[in-house]
Amino acid sequence: MDQIKNDLKEEQTRINYVRNKMIEDVAFLQKQTSSVKTDIVKIRKNFWDDVTVNMDDAVEAGETATSIKQQAEFLSEREHRHKHLDRDLKNLKRLIDTPYFARIDFLEDGERVIESIYLGIASYLDHDSDEFLVYDWRAPISSLYYDYSLGPAEFTAPGGTVRGELKLKRQFIIKNAIIEGMFDSGITIGDELLKEVLGKQSDTQMKSIVATIQQEQNKVIRNEKGSLLIVKGAAGSGKTSAALQRVAFLLYKYRETLEAEEILLFSPNPMFNSYIRNVLPELGEENMQQTTFQQYLQHSLGEYFEVEDPFSQMEYMLTAQKEDFYEIRHKAAKYKSSFQYMDKIESYLTYLSKQGMVFQDITFRGDVLFSSEAIYSYFYSLSSTISITNRVKLVSEWLLSELKKLEKKERNKEWVEEEIQFLSKEEYQFYFQKLSKQKRFSQDTFDDFNREQENLSKYVVKRHFNSIKRKIAAHDFINMPAIYQQLFELPGKTFEKSVDGEISVSDWADICSFSINEIKHERLTYEDATPFLYVKEKIEGFKVNTSVKYVFIDEAQDYSAFQFAFIKHIFPNARFTVLGDLNQAIYAHHSYSGIEALKHLFDSKRTELIELKRSYRSTKQIIEFTRALLENGKEIDPFNREGSKPVTIKKDSTEALVNAIAQRVKALDSYKSIAIICKTAQESENVYKLLKEKTEVHLVDKRTNEFDLGIVIIPAYLAKGIEFDAVFIFNGSKEQYGSEDVRKLFYTACTRAMHELFVYYKGEITPFISEIPQHLYKEQV
Numbered sequence: 001m002d003q004i005k006n007d008l009k010e011e012q013t014r015i016n017y018v019r020n021k022m023i024e025d026v027a028f029l030q031k032q033t034s035s036v037k038t039d040i041v042k043i044r045k046n047f048w049d050d051v052t053v054n055m056d057d058a059v060e061a062g063e064t065a066t067s068i069k070q071q072a073e074f075l076s077e078r079e080h081r082h083k084h085l086d087r088d089l090k091n092l093k094r095l096i097d098t099p100y101f102a103r104i105d106f107l108e109d110g111e112r113v114i115e116s117i118y119l120g121i122a123s124y125l126d127h128d129s130d131e132f133l134v135y136d137w138r139a140p141i142s143s144l145y146y147d148y149s150l151g152p153a154e155f156t157a158p159g160g161t162v163r164g165e166l167k168l169k170r171q172f173i174i175k176n177a178i179i180e181g182m183f184d185s186g187i188t189i190g191d192e193l194l195k196e197v198l199g200k201q202s203d204t205q206m207k208s209i210v211a212t213i214q215q216e217q218n219k220v221i222r223n224e225k226g227s228l229l230i231v232k233g234a235a236g237s238g239k240t241s242a243a244l245q246r247v248a249f250l251l252y253k254y255r256e257t258l259e260a261e262e263i264l265l266f267s268p269n270p271m272f273n274s275y276i277r278n279v280l281p282e283l284g285e286e287n288m289q290q291t292t293f294q295q296y297l298q299h300s301l302g303e304y305f306e307v308e309d310p311f312s313q314m315e316y317m318l319t320a321q322k323e324d325f326y327e328i329r330h331k332a333a334k335y336k337s338s339f340q341y342m343d344k345i346e347s348y349l350t351y352l353s354k355q356g357m358v359f360q361d362i363t364f365r366g367d368v369l370f371s372s373e374a375i376y377s378y379f380y381s382l383s384s385t386i387s388i389t390n391r392v393k394l395v396s397e398w399l400l401s402e403l404k405k406l407e408k409k410e411r412n413k414e415w416v417e418e419e420i421q422f423l424s425k426e427e428y429q430f431y432f433q434k435l436s437k438q439k440r441f442s443q444d445t446f447d448d449f450n451r452e453q454e455n456l457s458k459y460v461v462k463r464h465f466n467s468i469k470r471k472i473a474a475h476d477f478i479n480m481p482a483i484y485q486q487l488f489e490l491p492g493k494t495f496e497k498s499v500d501g502e503i504s505v506s507d508w509a510d511i512c513s514f515s516i517n518e519i520k521h522e523r524l525t526y527e528d529a530t531p532f533l534y535v536k537e538k539i540e541g542f543k544v545n546t547s548v549k550y551v552f553i554d555e556a557q558d559y560s561a562f563q564f565a566f567i568k569h570i571f572p573n574a575r576f577t578v579l580g581d582l583n584q585a586i587y588a589h590h591s592y593s594g595i596e597a598l599k600h601l602f603d604s605k606r607t608e609l610i611e612l613k614r615s616y617r618s619t620k621q622i623i624e625f626t627r628a629l630l631e632n633g634k635e636i637d638p639f640n641r642e643g644s645k646p647v648t649i650k651k652d653s654t655e656a657l658v659n660a661i662a663q664r665v666k667a668l669d670s671y672k673s674i675a676i677i678c679k680t681a682q683e684s685e686n687v688y689k690l691l692k693e694k695t696e697v698h699l700v701d702k703r704t705n706e707f708d709l710g711i712v713i714i715p716a717y718l719a720k721g722i723e724f725d726a727v728f729i730f731n732g733s734k735e736q737y738g739s740e741d742v743r744k745l746f747y748t749a750c751t752r753a754m755h756e757l758f759v760y761y762k763g764e765i766t767p768f769i770s771e772i773p774q775h776l777y778k779e780q781v
């Protein structure tokens with residue numbers, strides 16, 4: 001006991017020492033920052049005073065340019081310095097209250113002195129002794145903390161592997177520079193601290209996990225081998241957390257060459273973006289770019305169609321069973337996310353390379369400048385050994401050169417003269433200025449009427465033709481919707497590989513008529529959006545983004561093979577980290593998850609797979625219950641945090657469900673966040689209407705951008721990736737969750753609970769629960 005007290009005292013003394021050093025440094029850095037800032041303001045203000053401007057001759061002009069360059073460089077050096085100082089200052093301020101979270105003692109082979117290493121969210125160097133008082137958690141030596149328990153240990157330093165023995169592993173909870181908890185651990189990272197962290201209440205923002213990263217998560221964070229890292233992990237196993245700490249790790253490791261904006265994360269919905277927004281800033285790093293695949297689709301296809309989003313598709317699948325086209329739509333969604341469909345599209349593209357492209361006329365003032373037939377003939381007059389994309393390029397060039405000839409002819413038309421006559425004074429002046437700039441006039445006035453007319457007609461026509469040129473450059477002469485529609489119009493046997501595989505001839509015929517109708521009405525279903533885009537980009541050429549170096553895809557089980565193929569094309573220079581859980585593949589109407597397709601898209605030698613089997617989010621009781629809902633759930637290993645068993649509660653009407661939930665929610669007012677999870681948006685809205693009369697609740701729908709604390713009513717598919725202190729399943733009945741299709745949706749909903757889970761239902765309970773051992777939950781009435 002005395003030993004512990006002594007250790008604690010010593011550690012507190014060290015903290016006080018480190019803190020005082022930091023306070024001194026903050027004062028010093030503040031002075032430096034403000035002095036550099038003053039320099040910058042001064043340089044900006046006097047920029048031109050300090051530059052010698054003389055443009056008398058070429059030599060003087062050259063000197064002037066050099067002088068401006070020097071001044072600009074000086075300014076940029078100061079700005080750069082300011083940015084660095086400011087960052088150091090912010091990091092230091094962040095460290096003052098919690099300078100570090102762990103200590104390891106390491107005895108390197110061949111050395112006599114044990115080195116004590118303290119780990120924090122950033123490094124801190126004592127300038128007097130030139131010693132690191134705190135090491136960044138991402139430094140090579142820090143990996144000892146995450147990877148080893150006491151005993152032999154090694155880490156990879158820039159100079160090679162360093163071996164030795166780990167003598168001590170200590171964790172701290174430090175607040176306001178006071179040690180509130182201290183744990184010495186023998187086996188992996190102490191469970192005590194992790195229990196404490198996980199036992200806390202949820203927040204609107206996800207937290208960093210650097211103090212308690214687990215060994216297998218560390219592998220994800222520090223993995224640098226391949227060009228594709230696949231992380232498969234159970235619900236709550238820390239996939240998102242590991243991804244975010246990995247971003248921080250990469251930004252640290254490659255800080256000289258990698259910027260935050262060169263990293264892109266695809267997340268499941270906009271609300272998720274707000275949920276994870278704070279993790280990186282908390283670690284002293286800037287956020288990476290974030291987007292959703294839907295945003296990308298919308299941006300690329302919005303001009304052609306009203307594009308359905310995945311949530312509307314999901315809502316339809318869950319609610320429209322009684323509608324006429326439901327069966328066809330269901331089959332279509334399944335087929336269109338399959339490999340067979342991808343094959344079919346590839347065959348279609350081969351077909352298009354020989355025949356069948358659909359073009360549209362290019363018209364001007366009601367006249368056809370280039371007919372679709374002429375474009376078609378030109379396209380197929382080009383050698384079929386040239387790729388479609390390159391032929392499209394050649395067609396564009398041909399159109400532009402022909403357009404030049406037409407432009408000349410157009411100048412003599414009557415409408416041009418008329419337009420010139422009706423030019424406003426401002427327009428006239430505008431043209432005049434432009435023309436004089438280009439020295440089309442020898443004098444300052446339009447003294448030569450004919451030349452004036454000629455030049456003005458050139459301008460008028462050019463202005464009109466510019467918009468045609470833009471359209472040609474944007475490939476508007478290709479009729480993309482018609483090309484995609486044709487895929488459903490051609491007889492099934494047109495392409496060799498079609499129609500076999502999963503789908504029958506008659507189903508294909510039904511899918512065709514459904515799809516044609518949608519396209520004719522300028523609607524594109526979600527299952528068609530990526531295939532359409534794929535065809536479009538295969539024809540026009542992929543618009544690639546070469547600046548992104550790392551792409552992260554979270555909730556990857558919900559992406560189709562097409563989507564992965566697509567994303568890979570767009571980011572040719574990127575390495576990929578793909579995180580998913582097949583048990584949460586809620587889009588059951590997809591034929592399979594695209595994660596399997598990744599194997600075909602990447603070189604297997606450069607692909608790494610890491611599995612995270614331990615689940616941390618929920619109490620042991622909740623995990624034991626939720627994993628039983630799955631066929632392969634046994635593999636999930638619950639972190640040992642005790643709580644109460646999930647509870648099922650039967651009521652006999654919707655009203656009774658609402659009343660009971662309202663009452664229970666009130667009793668749980670110590671929790672910060674409670675979710676009432678419904679199956680659909682439709683059900684959520686109904687429940688909201690009833691419940692808002694009884695207690696304060698927020699309704700979350702697909703447009704919600706911010707994650708709020710309090711009580712939320714949310715459709716299950718929107719609760720992906722996020723978590724709540726307590727979860728109420730609104731109606732876990734057989735009627736709602738009776739078919740296999742929604743098992744994973746139900747599982748996903750239940751796994752959002754951190755501390756308590758209640759399943760309310762009316763009628764018969766879902767078979768997903770009635771078939772699991774009863775000791776895993778409590779029944780209440």
Ligand SMILES: Nc1ncnc2c1ncn2[C@@H]1O[C@H](COP(=O)(O)OP(=O)(O)OP(=O)(O)O)[C@@H](O)[C@H]1O
Binds near residue numbers: 209213240722751
């Ligand atoms: N090593 C850890 N230390 C502390 N907390 C952790 C750790 N790993 C995971 N957690 C916590 O567990 C919860 C689940 O983590 P996260 O959301 O990253 O899991 P996930 O695998 O992405 O989950 P899901 O697939 O269900 O969305 C979070 O609250 C996270 O902070």
